[in-house]
Amino acid sequence: MGLPAIFAVAVMVAIVMVASPCAEAKTTIEPCSGSDSCPALLGYTLYADMKVSEVAALFAADPSALLAANALDFAAPGAAHRILPMGLFLRVPTACACADGVRKSVAVRYAARPADTLATVADVVFAGLASADQIRGANGLADADADAPLDAGQRLVVPLPCVCFNSSDSNLPAVYLSYVVQVGDTVPAIAAAYETTVTDIMNVNAMGSPVAAPGDILAIPLPACASSFPKTASDHGLLVANGTYALTAGNCVQCSCGPGNLNLYCTPASLSRSCPSTQCSNSNVLLGNASTHATSAGCNVSSCSYGGFVNGTITTLLNTGLQPTCPGNSCC
Template sequence: MKQMESPPLSLLSLLSLLSLLSVLLAILLHFPLPSTAIPFTCNTSKTPTCQSLIGYIPTNKTTYSSLKFLFTIKSIRTLFSANNLSPSTRSSTSIPAGSTVRIPISCSCSAGSGYSSGRPIYVVKAGDGLDSIARNIFGGFVTYQEIAKANNISDPNLIEAGKRLLIPMPCSCDPVDGDSVVHYAHFVAAGSTVSSIAESFGVSQNVLLRINGIKDPKDLQAGQVLDVPLRACSSSISNSSLDHNLRIPNSSYALTAKNCVLCSCSSTTWQLECRPTQGIGNNSCPAAKCGSLFIGNSSVSACGTSTCSYAGYNAGSIFTSLNNHSTCNGTNGSGPGPGSPEKNGCSSRLRVGWMIQTPVMLLFVVLVFFGLLCNEIS
């Protein structure tokens, strides 16, 4: 018996099939997929707020101005300083796709986790879904669940165009092993290992595993967001200063004291090095000096060196401290500096030395005189 051939697919049936496939595809693209981002541990009570960093990787070519807008950064100079760029860099400077840009994040600790404080704010566009916002726009540093929770959204699939969303980026303010650090959110690329990441950022592999709750280095996954603690420079900033929480890692700087002072981190001494800026966009900076010595400068004397260091600021003043390094008596200290009898070990030694040497010299002269006299008598 001759087998009957199947009738050709009608145009109407084909259109129906294509329509069904498009609906299924739209559902798959809009349906939230699991993400590997997890909140960072943040339990500190001494410093509940701080500055953290995000290693953002744009998928398309962009500019610093666009990133300032996307992450709701108040001053573009903050973005420049985090990436060690000159304050005079043009905001329209191009950023290639796939490059890493350090995004400064104001961090706040709450209930054992750290999230960005009040920023960034994203305005929903037509066709946006929470998962696409988390993955495609903010680089996978946040999950759709976290966005929904931060904005009290009960159904992630029902968001309206024009709605303003708080994007809770991961961060932390916790010290690590008693040291102040700057927490950096790092997106793990394919092929990365814990050892290679630890080496590239100059951190201990064991510390990296511990603070991220990873028991086995083999458990590291591509797309995971790691908390990398970057070593921060120590400073002389007073606890009463408005910027007492200032933490700066290597390869970056910060404009502080209302843009009147620029501070950077020395990778050799790991001390904060600050200098006056003469006021970037501000011509009314208060004096930043120790007497006649500007901050960041040193004076050299026979007794050692004295350096004027930045110690913070308040509404109308810049604080300084004079740090003395003495080579006369082997001690270091802070005080009035060269010329002061209380701190100048060099001048004290000269006085003591003269007091000891004078009687000896007089005795020597007397003995010589009596020797000559005896020779004349004999």
């Protein structure tokens, strides 16, 4: 496994300071140009009990998208107000943009609270995803002491690490997770947890050896389901990490990926009160469903799949095929 050569060459490792002047942490940086972005995930460990809506607000994310990225039920009553326990690890969705010649997430704006310092904002509130130096540089605070209290209400830009690498890994669709290495972590254990290999992680992060220190930020490729919607669709390029789902078409369609396979499977969602029709044309089959009809030649199967959200319309595709027998029928 590993990055295609054209992307592996582009990887460079930058050294940034975190926690204390004596501790250095590494993070993988992807040089870029242009104004494009890609979907990415931030690995975040809660520093306190927090509501879903609070975590979403902290990262300028949509609560429903946060629930979807963690395979949590968005339709449950009060889902956005669900309290998540301290220490819980979450995947936070973000748009990985190109800014200042490198990939990063630049959407977060944080309002300092009483007793906050640059160090506590970086290490506690954002759980090591940013360093005090990075926050200092992004806000023109060159002379600010990392341990000095900030003014309450002071607004800070918090740049967060992410990569795109063409949303692929070994020429297969992938979404990249920015993972902060914890005390006790090993690269083999991280690879096993995310169903990849040590070699792949080393290639993606340009590592000379399979060793990572606490505080290092690794880019972890997660297998994903890719869509093939037309460019006219507002959700063209939809990419969903394995084991998660995404809401699209104005929260009217839920597209899931795995587990078990990497084929995108879309069904009507119940989040929006008013949605366009999800019925396939010239049929009575609804999106995500199938109908069967036994014939002398076998079983005709018609299924309705999602084709993208175009000009406010949920595009559907009717697929037909012939199987030897219909589900539930046994051969005589």
